[in-house]
Every structure is written in C-alpha cells, then in structure tokens.
Amino acid sequence: MVESTGIEVIAVGAGFAGLTAAIECVRHGHKVTLLESFPDVKALGDIISFGANAGRIFKRWDGVEEKLDRICLNTKGINFKTYLGEDVYYQEWTPEETFGKPFNGHRGEIHEIVYEYAQKVGVNIILGHRVTDYFETETEAGVIANGQRFTADVVFAADGVRSKGRQIVLGYDDKPKSSGYAIFRTWFPSDKLANNPLTKFMCENGDNHCAWLGPDIHFIAATIKGGKDFSWVCTHKDEADIEESWQTPGKIEDALKVLEGWDPAVLEIVKATPPESLVDWKLVYRDPLPTWVSPKSRIALIGDAAHPFLPTSIQGASQAMEDGATLAVCLELAGKSDVALAILAYEKIRYQRVLMTQKTGESTREKWHKADFANLKEKPDTIKLQRGEWMLGHDAEKHAYEVYAETIASLDR
Ligand SMILES: Cc1cc2nc3c(=O)[nH]c(=O)nc-3n(C[C@H](O)[C@H](O)[C@H](O)COP(=O)(O)OP(=O)(O)OC[C@H]3O[C@@H](n4cnc5c(N)ncnc54)[C@H](O)[C@@H]3O)c2cc1C
The missing domain is CATH 3.30.9.30 (D-Amino Acid Oxidase; Chain A, domain 2)
Incomplete structure (x- = not known):
C-alpha cells in the first residue's frame, strides 16, 4: 500500500488520458475522482495503437498485460505494397528486448480492461456527469458537472479534442x-x-x-x-x-x-x-497550444485536449498515457503544498517531446502519400516508419523522476 500524499485530483474524461492519469495518481498516493459524460462504458471505436512507450506503463499495472495479450495484434512487422498491389517492403518491428512491447487492438476492448483496472485500484469513477465549467482559486480547483460542484487540489482536463477545459486555460474558444x-x-x-x-x-x-x-x-x-x-x-x-x-x-x-x-x-x-x-x-x-496550464496553474490539459495527433503519428494514445504518468510523479515530488508547481513542471517536461512526436504524423503522411510509386521497390527507406529510441524507448515515469528537480529550478516563476 502506497503512502497517501493527501493530494486530491479531479480528472475529467474517462478516455486513455483520464484513466491513465487517474491510475498513475493512485499508484503515487493521490486520491482521484474521475467524471465522465457517457452514462455507461461501451466498446466504441476500432483499431488503436499503443507504442512500447505506453506498453511500459501498462506493464506496471498488475494483470493488465496478460489481459491485453489475449486481445491484441500479434505480428512481427508490416508489409508495404503499392496501391496496385506490388509488394515493396516488409518492415520488421523492433524486437521487444530493444525498446519494449507495443499493444494494438480494438479501442473498446482495451478501454474496458483499463477502465476495470482503474475501478479495481480505487479511482472514484462517476459516469453520466458532463462537465460544463472549470474554475480555480489560489488554493483549489474544481468543476461543475450536472449542476453539482466538485473541488480538489488540481483538475486534469482529459476531455478530448473538443475540450471544454481549453477555455479556462487559453482564455478563448479555439476552433479546429x-x-x-x-x-x-x-x-x-x-x-x-x-x-x-x-x-x-x-x-x-x-x-x-x-x-x-x-x-x-x-x-x-x-x-x-x-x-x-x-x-x-x-x-x-x-x-x-x-x-x-x-x-x-x-x-x-x-x-x-x-x-x-x-x-x-x-x-x-x-x-x-x-x-x-x-x-x-x-x-x-489544431495549431499547438501556447500553454496547457490554467492561469493559477491548478488545471492541466492532458491527452487530446492538450495535443491532438494525426493517426499517422501512431502515438496519440501513447502520448496521452505519458502525460498521466508524468503528472503523477510531479505531484508526488511537489507535495500537497506545491501542486501548482507540479503542474508547471508537467508542462515543461512534456511540451517539446509532444511537439516532436506530433510532427512525425505529418512527415509520415507526406512520405507515404508523395512516394515515388514507380520505383518504390528500390527505395524502401523512403517509406519506412521511423520510430526511434527517443520515442519508443522513453519511460515517462523514470524520466519525470530524473528531471523534476532541474525542471522546477529552470521554471520562470
Ligand atoms: C468513443 C471514442 C472512440 C474512439 N475510437 C478510436 C479508435 O478507434 N482508434 C483510435 O486511434 N482512436 C480512437 N479514439 C481516440 C483516442 O482514444 C484518443 O485520440 C487517444 O486515446 C487520446 O485519448 P484522450 O483520453 O485524450 O481523449 P478521448 O479518448 O477522446 O477521451 C475523452 C473522454 O472525455 C469525455 N468527455 C468529453 N467532454 C467531457 C465533459 N465535458 N465532461 C465529462 N467528460 C467528457 C469523453 O466522453 C471521452 O470519454 C476514440 C475516442 C473516443 C472518445
């Protein structure tokens, strides 16, 4: 049993960002209430990919890897063809020993496993509650959902691409x-x-x-x-x-x-x-946001709410999970009296890495869509997925522990 930090968190949205942040916060001794607008959990969606950087987070959750293994894609690589059906190149996935283990499968089925795990570890999940407003003071933050007021030390807006949380963070409504x-x-x-x-x-x-x-x-x-x-x-x-x-x-x-x-x-x-x-x-x-943090640093945007990804990055869900793993560590190291500092550190630790990863979505799409199709067989390197150690070998939890002290020292406060 992990020691309680006394930090209370509200997470808005039970997608992979909200659920991961909630689970990781519980792992690090914080207490979490999670509000989700859906009245029940349905197996929605189709295929979704989690890179080894997210696999590393799943693997720390007792029994989850075994459940995922039963439903996830099991291939050694991907076969590239031209649109006319000519075989071009077989790209083998990097072996598990190198960067770790990816998980690809049905979004709804994976979601169900993660949702059940969040319940098991004690996240207080409240369904059927749509958050309509966010607020913060110097000492607390909160939301209004179904006319009810919820308060905590910090709020994570994990409410997806149409995030309502963006308003309080940016001070305006941004349009997609x-x-x-x-x-x-x-x-x-x-x-x-x-x-x-x-x-x-x-x-x-x-x-x-x-x-x-x-x-x-x-x-x-x-x-x-x-x-x-x-x-x-x-x-x-x-x-x-x-x-x-x-x-x-x-x-x-x-x-x-x-x-x-x-x-x-x-x-x-x-x-x-x-x-x-x-x-x-x-x-x-959406253009990258100038910030993911509210004016009093008690509300943080996470996952798609902070940074939507193009599918060709194959990293949207993984980066959403890294956000949660990072936040949980920052809050633990800051302690209850300094949660605003933890939120600022989270943004600083994550921002450039997320930008770099987002860019891969555009570059992969461009090289796939504008390839030299007539000569692809001779130039397979021009279409190969480039996903190096910096992306897949990353351990968000370990990294947050390593850089937290230098990050807060470098903050412009
Ligand atoms: C129903 C659904 C199906 C999807 N299917 C796929 C798929 O097949 N393949 C794929 O690659 N990606 C899919 N995605 C997107 C993918 O899950 C995300 O891009 C990625 O995992 C990042 O997750 P997220 O938690 O930031 O956002 P999301 O997964 O979008 O989760 C946001 C959550 O917040 C909730 N929410 C939003 N507004 C409020 C509010 N005001 N109050 C309370 N709760 C709120 C939403 O209901 C949702 O559960 C799907 C997302 C959803 C919501």
Whole structure:
C-alpha cells in the first residue's frame, strides 16, 4: 500500500488520458475522482495503437498485460505494397528486448480492461456527469458537472479534442481547422475475407498487417485474434465540413470511389465491409497550444485536449498515457503544498517531446502519400516508419523522476 500524499485530483474524461492519469495518481498516493459524460462504458471505436512507450506503463499495472495479450495484434512487422498491389517492403518491428512491447487492438476492448483496472485500484469513477465549467482559486480547483460542484487540489482536463477545459486555460474558444484529410475506419469479423482467394492471405497463419500506399491515400489493414477479426483504415483527401465524431457513418460506395483503380484485393476488402460498421472521420488540425496550464496553474490539459495527433503519428494514445504518468510523479515530488508547481513542471517536461512526436504524423503522411510509386521497390527507406529510441524507448515515469528537480529550478516563476 502506497503512502497517501493527501493530494486530491479531479480528472475529467474517462478516455486513455483520464484513466491513465487517474491510475498513475493512485499508484503515487493521490486520491482521484474521475467524471465522465457517457452514462455507461461501451466498446466504441476500432483499431488503436499503443507504442512500447505506453506498453511500459501498462506493464506496471498488475494483470493488465496478460489481459491485453489475449486481445491484441500479434505480428512481427508490416508489409508495404503499392496501391496496385506490388509488394515493396516488409518492415520488421523492433524486437521487444530493444525498446519494449507495443499493444494494438480494438479501442473498446482495451478501454474496458483499463477502465476495470482503474475501478479495481480505487479511482472514484462517476459516469453520466458532463462537465460544463472549470474554475480555480489560489488554493483549489474544481468543476461543475450536472449542476453539482466538485473541488480538489488540481483538475486534469482529459476531455478530448473538443475540450471544454481549453477555455479556462487559453482564455478563448479555439476552433479546429480541416486538415484536408479524412479517414474511413472499420472493424468486423474476417470470415468473408478468409473465403475470398484475393484476400485470404490476410487471414491465414494468424495475424497480418499490410499497408497499401498510393497518391495522397494510404490504406492499412490488419487481422487480429489469430486472423478472426479484421480492421482497415484509409486516409484520403477530404475538404468536407469538419466533424469530430467517431460515429460519423461512412459509405462503402464513397470508399470505393476514393480507391478506384487500386489493387483488387483492397477493393474486395472494402466490398466485404458491413456498411453499418464503416465510419468516415474528418481529421481536424489544431495549431499547438501556447500553454496547457490554467492561469493559477491548478488545471492541466492532458491527452487530446492538450495535443491532438494525426493517426499517422501512431502515438496519440501513447502520448496521452505519458502525460498521466508524468503528472503523477510531479505531484508526488511537489507535495500537497506545491501542486501548482507540479503542474508547471508537467508542462515543461512534456511540451517539446509532444511537439516532436506530433510532427512525425505529418512527415509520415507526406512520405507515404508523395512516394515515388514507380520505383518504390528500390527505395524502401523512403517509406519506412521511423520510430526511434527517443520515442519508443522513453519511460515517462523514470524520466519525470530524473528531471523534476532541474525542471522546477529552470521554471520562470
Ligand atoms: C468513443 C471514442 C472512440 C474512439 N475510437 C478510436 C479508435 O478507434 N482508434 C483510435 O486511434 N482512436 C480512437 N479514439 C481516440 C483516442 O482514444 C484518443 O485520440 C487517444 O486515446 C487520446 O485519448 P484522450 O483520453 O485524450 O481523449 P478521448 O479518448 O477522446 O477521451 C475523452 C473522454 O472525455 C469525455 N468527455 C468529453 N467532454 C467531457 C465533459 N465535458 N465532461 C465529462 N467528460 C467528457 C469523453 O466522453 C471521452 O470519454 C476514440 C475516442 C473516443 C472518445
């Protein structure tokens, strides 16, 4: 049993940012109340990726790794093809001994495991409470949810891309911009594909992962759970109105139009997709925020609320988890009398790293969409995912312990 620090935390939002921050805070002796607007927990979403940097955090949670192993993708690498179906390159994942273990699987299923773990360790989770306002004084911070007032020493706004918490931090409402891209996404049983000669290669011999690259479009498919489940995502140009909902329905005919002239295997995959499972999600862009911390330093934005990621970074959920691991350590080292200092240290420790990681989303998309498709086989290095030790080998908890003292010494207060 860890010693109590007496620090009380409110986390808003039970996504991976809020849940991780809550679990990590409990691990470090703080008391957490978590408010979530959804009235119940549903297995929403489709495929989501956690890099080894997030895997390191999961691994510290008793019994969670074993549960994740049962539902997560189990591949040694990813096969790159051109949009016409020509094999280009097989990129092997870095071995687990090098940087650690990634976890990729169904967002809803992974979420359920993490949610249950948060309950088990004693996070006070209150569902069906939409936060409508944030406030802070020199001595406390709080929120209004369902007309009720909640107060604590600090508040983490983990309320996602449409964050209400941004208002108090920035002093204005910031508007999302269109990135010019949208993404079709889906998840469904693979039976039909396993029986189709053009697509069965994806369902044989356990899990498979394959990416097709074309001019300004990429299509990534994966089989999970020994080839039984199937997921694909397709990022494509889109100038339509910005919709940030995961629930926006997609149309099979629209996806086929976008992929006209592509490898027949890709077209078969799209045709086999249950229409009701297809989502068309517009990818919004937001300029990096000047700060993630409120004027009195008692409210911190975390996860997508602070820094939305493009899917091509493959790091959005992982960085959201790193935020929570960092905050828990900063609060422990600062102590109850200095929580505002902990929040400032969190921002300083995380800001540049997050910016660097966010940039990889754009650079990967650019190199995939603007590749020299006719000569790709000779130049596989131009499309390889570059995810080095700085990103995947990072241990957010250890790093926070190492740099906290020098960070607070360097703060301009
Ligand atoms: C329903 C859903 C499905 C998703 N599916 C996928 C997927 O398939 N693949 C993928 O890569 N990413 C998916 N994402 C996004 C991904 O989970 C995040 O980008 C990433 O994990 C960072 O998480 P986050 O906790 O910062 O934000 P989010 O995951 O967006 O979590 C924010 C949470 O805050 C809650 N919330 C928002 N406003 C309030 C409020 N005012 N009061 C109380 N609670 C509030 C939301 O209901 C949500 O639970 C999904 C997100 C959601 C919410």
